[in-house]
Each structure stands twice: as C-alpha cells, then as structure tokens.
Amino acid sequence: MRACPHLIAGRWREASDGPTSPVFNPSTGGQIASAPLADFSLVDEAVRSAHAAFPAWWETPAVDRVQVLFRFKALLESHFEKLVTLVSTEHGKTLTEARGDVRRGIQMVEYATSVPSLLMGDSLENVARGIDCDAIRQPLGVCAGITPFNFPAMVPLWMFPLALACGNTFVLKPSEKVPLTAVLLTEVLLEAGLPPGVFQLVHGARDAVDALLTHPLVEAVSFVGSTPVAREIFLKGSAHGKRVQAAGGAKNFVLLMPDAPTGEAVRGLTEAAFGCAGERCMAGSMALAVGAAGDRIVPALVQSAKSLKVGPTFNDPSVQMGPVITSPHRDRVEDLISRSEAEGARVAADGRNLRPPSAPGGFFVGPTILDHVQHGSTPWKEEIFGPVLSVLRMETLEDAIRIANQSGYGNGASIFTRSGHAAREFRHRIQAGMVGVNIGVPAAMAMFPFSGWKDSFFGDLHLQGKEAIAFYTRQKVTTSRWFGSADVWAD
Ligand code: NAD
DSSP states (O other): OBOOOEEETTEEEOOOSSOEEEEEETTTTEEEEEEEOOOHHHHHHHHHHHHHHHHHHHHSOHHHHHHHHHHHHHHHHHTHHHHHHHHHHHHOOOHHHHHHHHHHHHHHHHHHTTHHHHTOOEEEEEEETTEEEEEEEEEOSEEEEEOOSSOTTHHHHHHHHHHHHTTOEEEEEOOTTSHHHHHHHHHHHHHTTOOTTSEEEOOOSHHHHHHHHHOTTEEEEEEESOHHHHHHHHHHHHHTTOEEEEEOOOOOEEEEOTTSOHHHHHHHHHHHHHGGGGOOTTOOOEEEEETTHHHHHHHHHHHHHHTOOBSOOTTOTTOOBOOOSOHHHHHHHHHHHHHHHHTTOEEEEOOTTOOOTTOTTSOOOOOEEEESOOTTSHHHHSOOOSSEEEEEEESOHHHHHHHHHTSSEESEEEEEOSOHHHHHHHHHHOOOSEEEESSSOOOOOTTSOOOOEETTEESSSOSSHHHHHHHTEEEEEEEEEOOOOHHHHHO
16 A cells, blocks of 8 residues: 655655545556545644745745746656656556646646746836836735546646745645645655745545635635535635635537548547546537538447547556546446436447456446437536547537537537638637637646636636636735925925
C-alpha cells in the first residue's frame, strides 16, 4: 500500500487512526492506498498555516514568486513519466491520455509564470485636472481548491499554480479516489522551493469540504466536480462570504451534418466519446445526426467503437481505452445503458459485461453506442460519465441546435460540416461555452477561460486564462492629487 499523507505547514503528516477511503487501481481492481479523511480540526490547522504564511508570500515580489514556478515546471518535466504512470495507475487512463492530463497541467504552470505581466494594472492620467487614477491587483489570502477524480494532475494544476503566482496561499483537497497524484505534485512543489505553509494538501471528503466552505479564514474556493455538488458548493461557499467558482458536469453535443466528411467525423467522435473511457466533462456524449448523416456515419462509428482495444492501461501501450474509476461506477454505467434500452434506445455497440481475461478484476465497460435515443429519455438527461455515446436523429440544423439548447448543461459542443454557413449558424446560436468546428469537443487551452455555461458552471469567473487572474485577485483603485505649493503642506 502506498503512503497518502497530508501536508501542513511544510511537514508531511501521516494519517492517524481516523476514517479512510480506499484507493484502487481500476485496471486490476486491487486496492493500492487508503486516503485519510480529514476532520474539521485538521482542515482548521491547514487553513491557519496558510493564513500565517500569507503576509510573507504576498510581500514576495511577483518576479520572485514565479521563480518557484519556473523550477516547478522544470521538475514536472523531469518527473513527467513518473507522474504519467501514477495517473494511469490510480485513474485507469491509457498512458497517452495520462500524458495529455499531465501536459495540460504543465501548460497551466507555464501560463502562471507570466503573472508579472498578467497582474499589471490600469492607469489614467488626469481623470480630472491634476488628478491621476490607477488600479492594481492584490491577492485575496487563503484560497482552497476541491478537485474531481477524472483529471488527477490537470485540474489541481488549473488552480494552485496561478493562485500562488498571484500571491495567495492555498489548501488543496483532491479527490479521495485519486489522492496519490496530488501527493506527488506536492512533493515536486516542495522540491521547487516553495516556502513552508504557502501550500497545504489535505485529503478528505464531504466533512473536509464543509470545513473549507465555512472556515472564516478562507477567502475563495475553486471547485470542479459534478453539477449537484458544484451547485451546493457555490451556494454554501457564497453564503459564507467566499468568492466561489464551481465547474460542474456536462452533456456535450456533436452535430453531424449531412455533408460532414465521414472519416474525420468518425475519428473525432470516437475520440470525443470514448477518450478517458468517457470520464471527461468535455466528452462528446451526444451525437445529433442530421438527415442522411445518420445512416452514413453511425454504422462507421459503431465499427470504430467495436474496434477499440480495451484493457488494463498501465503496462500495455497498445490499449486504447481503460476502465472506469470504481466498481460501483461501472455498475451505474451498465445500469444506465440497460435503462436506456428499456426506454427504446437501440444498443448498436454493447459494452456491458466486459471482463478482459488479462484483468478480470478491473472495472471495465466497453465502448457503447445507443442509437435512436429519444429526447427527454434517460441518456438525454443523465450525465453517464462512461464510454457511452447516445445518437439522436433529426432532420435539420435548426432542430439540432434547438434540441441541444434545451439541455441544462452548457460546457461544450461541436459540429462536423463542410458548410461555412452551417458552422457559423452553429457557433452563433449554440448555448455552450466551448465550441468546436470539425474537431471533437475541444477543452480550452490554459490562456483561455474553461468556459462552461448554464448548469456546467456556477459563479462569474471561470478557471484558466485572465478570468482566473481576476478570480484570484481583487482590484484596488487609487485616485491621487499632489499639491505644488509648499504653503499648502505647511497647513
Ligand atoms: P464529485 O462531485 O463527486 O466530487 C468532486 C469533489 O467534491 C471531490 O473532491 C469530492 O471529495 C467532493 N465531494 C463529493 N461529494 C461531495 C459533497 N456532497 N459535499 C462536498 N464535497 C463533495 O465529482 P467526481 O465524480 O470526482 O468527478 C466527476 C464530475 O466532475 C463529472 O460530473 C464531471 O463532468 C465533472 N468535471 C467537470 C469539469 C469542468 O470543468 N466542468 C472538469 C472535470 C470534471
């Protein structure tokens, strides 16, 4: 079993006798660690440590703060494959997907190293005669991050590098399902020379989250996870006076127009639907096949899904899709497939009851395609969060946009077409924050906001990009007038 300590005030703290949560290797089904579940007093200690470290860290010039991040970035590169293996082991992603997870996280560190420029304020001379005005950005204090299981490296790295670069101190509470990547990231951060107390790692579940949301010394909370929890976090954190950004779940629509190039659409959608076993908030989980696209593209998609090699990921580079995160989650996904079938969906590719001989204990569901799904049915409403693609068939682009816009979610949407007009109409009218044209649902890069809409995001300022700089700082506007006469000063 691997160690899973907290980090408080620069010291590793091994778990005591309290409650724990099992951590599995989803490819084998074997337990590899136990995540300790922090209570209020441990979270209180972590927050107080971050609070005590804040004044010195804030006074450290931004150009000096980012030196730690330059070293962090270099060390992440040298530990890259170690991180990749750990992500693949505790999450079940393929090695290629795990490389993407870590790489996207490193890009956020690179973005954070630009903070001396990104933090620069505004000024205007002569707002009135002889009076000048300027706005500067200052850090908030103690910020907290609460992260999901599905991107063990990238999502924590969306948060703390930028928060720290802006001058805040931080408490990270990673998912109790994948806590080990967070431990390794923390080791690397310490190796980079971050002063003690500036960053704390606290493992836990609901009690630890509640302690962070209600703690009077926590100024801001970044959350990424499912929609019901995101909504709760936003309401509770806001009620306790915190600034909150809470990214939630999603159902992302991929429109297949009758003129879509078959090969490109099939490749893009196979990757969008089944990459990371569908456990992505940007998974293309709903295909809207318009007119002739249905009969032309869906059979090729089914072929493509059935050809994917599924199996244990951490030691076989030829595997194209890994397991889902836990056995209860596998049961839930299989149950949702069965419910969808009972409601009339045609199971064109069936991933239920998959038990690869090389890993009989793993939590596998094969690539599944539900065709002729009805609007309003279970697969339309539920975020399945597994390798399941639902296909709805319809006649026109207008129908497809109208149906997609009826979803409660609004993370991403894509269109495959040769028509500039259709692509332009789609981009203009679709109610989603991240849009793809002839590309599987695209997750925004570090310099752009991760721009979920509707029930995919609660708050005003998103993660990533300039919105995240605004989230982790507050502005101070100074209006100045200086007198020229010594007589005035003599008064
Ligand atoms: P989750 O909501 O179950 O858990 C997320 C975090 O919240 C974890 O740290 C967990 O310990 C904590 N938590 C869980 N239940 C809680 C509760 N009742 N009260 C307080 N804290 C609680 O999410 P998950 O299953 O780990 O991750 C998958 C979800 O995350 C999916 O819905 C996915 O779409 C979403 N997600 C969204 C984005 C985005 O940017 N919008 C990115 C990645 C994942």
